Amino acid sequence: MMKKNLIWVGLLVFTFFIAATASAQAVRGVTDTEILIGQWGPQTGPAAPWGAVARGTDLLVKMINDQGGIHGRKFKYFLRDDSYMPAKTKAIAKEFVEQIGVFAVVGGVGVATGMTARDYLMENKVPWGGPVTGVYEWIHPIQKYLFAVYPLYDDEAFNMTGYLHEKLGFKKIAMFYQNDDYGKQGVMGVERYLLKHKIKLVEKVSAEVTDRDLSTHALKLKNSGAEAVIMWTNPTGAALILGESAKIGFKPQWATSSTLSDSALMMQITRGLWGGMITSFFGELPDSNHPLMVKYREAHKKFAPQERWGVFYYAGIIFAEPFFEGVRRAGRNLTTESWVKAMETIKDFQGIGPPITYAGIKDRQGGKHVFYGKVRPDGSIERITDWIRITK
Amino acid sequence: MFGQLIVSGLAVGACYALLALAMVIIYKTSEVLNFAQGEMAMISTFIAFTLLDTYQVPFPYALAITFLFAIVLAIFFEMVFLRQAKDPTVLGLIIITLGFEMVLMGFVGWKWGPDQRALPFPVSNIEAYTFYGLIISKINFWTLIVSLVLMLILFLFFRYTKLGIAMRATQQNQLAARVMGIRTKWIFSFTWAISSMVGAVAGMLIAAMGVLDPPMMMDPLLKGFASGVLGGMTSLPGAAVGGALLGVIENLFGGYVSLSFKSVVAFAIIVLMLCIKPSGLLAKHYVKKV
Numbered sequence: 082m083m084k085k086n087l088i089w090v091g092l093l094v095f096t097f098f099i100a101a102t103a104s105a106q107a108v109r110g111v112t113d114t115e116i117l118i119g120q121w122g123p124q125t126g127p128a129a130p131w132g133a134v135a136r137g138t139d140l141l142v143k144m145i146n147d148q149g150g151i152h153g154r155k156f157k158y159f160l161r162d163d164s165y166m167p168a169k170t171k172a173i174a175k176e177f178v179e180q181i182g183v184f185a186v187v188g189g190v191g192v193a194t195g196m197t198a199r200d201y202l203m204e205n206k207v208p209w210g211g212p213v214t215g216v217y218e219w220i221h222p223i224q225k226y227l228f229a230v231y232p233l234y235d236d237e238a239f240n241m242t243g244y245l246h247e248k249l250g251f252k253k254i255a256m257f258y259q260n261d262d263y264g265k266q267g268v269m270g271v272e273r274y275l276l277k278h279k280i281k282l283v284e285k286v287s288a289e290v291t292d293r294d295l296s297t298h299a300l301k302l303k304n305s306g307a308e309a310v311i312m313w314t315n316p317t318g319a320a321l322i323l324g325e326s327a328k329i330g331f332k333p334q335w336a337t338s339s340t341l342s343d344s345a346l347m348m349q350i351t352r353g354l355w356g357g358m359i360t361s362f363f364g365e366l367p368d369s370n371h372p373l374m375v376k377y378r379e380a381h382k383k384f385a386p387q388e389r390w391g392v393f394y395y396a397g398i399i400f401a402e403p404f405f406e407g408v409r410r411a412g413r414n415l416t417t418e419s420w421v422k423a424m425e426t427i428k429d430f431q432g433i434g435p436p437i438t439y440a441g442i443k444d445r446q447g448g449k450h451v452f453y454g455k456v457r458p459d460g461s462i463e464r465i466t467d468w469i470r471i472t473k
Numbered sequence: 474m475f476g477q478l479i480v481s482g483l484a485v486g487a488c489y490a491l492l493a494l495a496m497v498i499i500y501k502t503s504e505v506l507n508f509a510q511g512e513m514a515m516i517s518t519f520i521a522f523t524l525l526d527t528y529q530v531p532f533p534y535a536l537a538i539t540f541l542f543a544i545v546l547a548i549f550f551e552m553v554f555l556r557q558a559k560d561p562t563v564l565g566l567i568i569i570t571l572g573f574e575m576v577l578m579g580f581v582g583w584k585w586g587p588d589q590r591a592l593p594f595p596v597s598n599i600e601a602y603t604f605y606g607l608i609i610s611k612i613n614f615w616t617l618i619v620s621l622v623l624m625l626i627l628f629l630f631f632r633y634t635k636l637g638i639a640m641r642a643t644q645q646n647q648l649a650a651r652v653m654g655i656r657t658k659w660i661f662s663f664t665w666a667i668s669s670m671v672g673a674v675a676g677m678l679i680a681a682m683g684v685l686d687p688p689m690m691m692d693p694l695l696k697g698f699a700s701g702v703l704g705g706m707t708s709l710p711g712a713a714v715g716g717a718l719l720g721v722i723e724n725l726f727g728g729y730v731s732l733s734f735k736s737v738v739a740f741a742i743i744v745l746m747l748c749i750k751p752s753g754l755l756a757k758h759y760v761k762k763v
Contacts, residue, residue, distance in 0.1 A: 293692045
């Protein structure tokens with residue numbers, strides 16, 4: 082009887098030991114052959130053109146899988162439409178973690194949307210690489226598992242204002258922005274620069290994402306006597322304000338952020354008014370001869386010929402490249418911690434986006450550079466600067 | 474600036490008025506608020522876009538085909554969805570229109586994708602006329618003219634034609650209208666068809682003034698609804714006046730009070746009107762059916 086009991090106790094201890102070892106080794110979303118990753122993005126609704134980003138990441142995933150994956154593991158990619166609605170994003174983040182069990186989230190358009198998921202993902206120690214916005218919310222306070230790629234809007238706007246003032250000599254500068262965190266961080270940069278140089282912002286006009294009548298906005302900008310207007314808005318807002326301004330004969334020098342750098346799309350929806358726009362860019366131009374761009378364009382033809390090769394689309398590659406570089410550097414023994422450590426070793430890594438550096442455990446802002454381009458009347462882009470470091 | 478704000482307000486108000494008219498036409502006949510009105514207009518505009526841009530169909534033919542599509546769509550919806558509703562209540566029918574709105578939004582997103590587009594239009598949205606120092610763009614000017622003409626036609630139609638009177642009779646007392654030999658089912662289909670056509674005109678004008686994309690009617694539809702409430706949901710002239718007033722009030726508020734709160738003016742008006750004069754400015758009386 083005693084011997085029988087001992088066998089049972091022994092089996093029980095052995096079972097506990099195996100289970101404990103297994104749970105210690107298991108990494109959510111990582112198997113011997115697969116890594117599960119997810120991304121949300123607006124495939125419908127007013128911000129839907131930015132949804133191309135998430136589909137662009139899909140192209141990179143397909144390319145990597147086609148080449149055999151990374152360290153013997155292929156990627157399974159889950160794309161979900163949040164329609165740019167924060168409530169949906171939170172639900173998607175929960176689905177990613179609790180139902181699908183992803184290893185990481187890559188990309189994700191939107192500040193308000195991403196903010197509903199940030200704390201939840203961090204509490205669950207889910208790696209998040211390259212949120213598709215350049216705001217402070219991703220890096221202040223430092224989130225251990227979150228690595229930003231997008232150059233900061235605040236710094237981008239600060240430098241853009243400097244470019245207009247110092248290089249082009251504009252003294253009367255106005256601002257048109259979207260009334261949310263994205264737009265407001267653009268305003269922050271513009272005002273910071275002007276305050277530093279004791280220049281007055283001649284007008285500051287905001288619009289809601291859903292606004293379709295911007296005639297009053299254009300009139301206010303015109304009445305301010307602005308020589309240059311910086312806009313921090315979405316594609317529809319940009320097209321509407323340009324149209325309304327043209328109607329009343331207001332023709333300042335327009336400048337805008339990298340979020341509107343898809344000049345092919347912008348030329349088309351503004352009926353040519355986009356010509357002359359000064360834009361900052363965080364990635365190679367669509368027709369660039371950069372070897373990686375050539376490779377990606379070929380993959381685009383092979384895996385996603387139905388997609389338009391535009392900036393928003395291949396931005397999905399830009400935001401995901403550092404994440405995959407981290408997976409490469411982490412090696413075969415991929416865990417959340419090994420990925421974080423690997424990411425922290427990235428210095429001057431450059432794919433088709435800006436140079437990426439994470440200077441140790443206190444720096445989660447990878448992209449610190451942009452360059453400027455001017456849209457020609459035919460819609461092509463003239464690159465007018467080299468990469469400029471905007472975040473010190 | 475004051476004059477310019479009025480002119481711009483009237484132009485955008487004309488679009489609100491058209492949408493309000495489209496809603497009022499249906500509401501007058503069936504007391505149903507059609508929340509799919511915006512998306513019905515949007516899909517018709519996408520049809521116009523495909524004809525004009527992809528197939529290079531001359532504008533008058535494209536317009537005619539678009540109207541035909543708008544009519545077929547409306548009759549299809551009325552006959553297949555609304556008429557089949559079991560023991561329909563007004564609320565139930567309104568919910569059906571909400572469902573249809575979502576179906577249309579999803580369909581357009583799937584068929585045409587989410588990217589914004591520019592609707593080819595015979596009138597420039599950049600060139601402008603100048604009257605006594607006031608600038609009015611050609612598209613705004615013609616929007617005003619088209620809207621006024623359309624409103625006049627509708628007004629005359631409802632006032633003086635047999636069909637128009639039959640439609641009004643159906644709204645006032647469906648049973649009595651049927652007893653008097655009016656084919657009320659046919660009247661409902663016809664009402665939806667006219668409303669859909671007016672909506673299509675509004676959709677094309679709004680797209681021509683700005684951009685064409687699936688959510689393009691979300692904001693204008695709400696403003697159209699506010700215009701209807703302001704002028705009176707049972708009054709055609711009320712819808713026209715409500716649209717013009719709302720466009721002007723919004724612009725003046727944005728110009729002189731606060732641009733940030735310009736977009737909420739419409740909702741404040743809805744609340745105010747429902748509290749002060751629920752029947753609207755021009756509706757003669759407010760009848761609640763029991």
